[in-house]
Amino acid sequence: MADDDLGEGPVVVKRAVYEAGMKLEAEVDGGAGGPAFSNAEDKATACREAGDTAGAAFWDETFRFLMTRQCVAAGTETLILEEGETYDYDEEKVIKAGTNQPRNDTENR
Numbered sequence: 001m002a003d004d005d006l007g008e009g010p011v012v013v014k015r016a017v018y019e020a021g022m023k024l025e026a027e028v029d030g031g032a033g034g035p036a037f038s039n040a041e042d043k044a045t046a047c048r049e050a051g052d053t054a055g056a057a058f059w060d061e062t063f064r065f066l067m068t069r070q071c072v073a074a075g076t077e078t079l080i081l082e083e084g085e086t087y088d089y090d091e092e093k094v095i096k097a098g099t100n101q102p103r104n105d106t107e108n109r
Helices: 015-029 036-049 053-071
Strands: 011-014 078-081 086-088 093-095
Touching: 011 015, 011 053, 015 036, 015 053, 015 078, 036 053, 078 086
Parallel strands: 011 078
Antiparallel strands: 086 093
């Protein structure tokens, strides 16, 4: 649960980004250098230099996730999105893949 005094949370992340971030954190804990977010930033830079825009975008997203983890209060909830899921920040809920997303901009007819 988020720290209500700070108005934080949840941290929302895609499964693949979460797993890559956790792997980098484990490598840092194992003595591979760090911090983990710097390693993700280095990977993004290497991808950009190689012309790999998709890889750069992935590692940029991983960098942002790891930086966010460093900046939020301990105990802030992390929501991991599975393939095709999205998060509705207004409704504060996960929208499952293949379901109709709610529309707040129209009236019920």
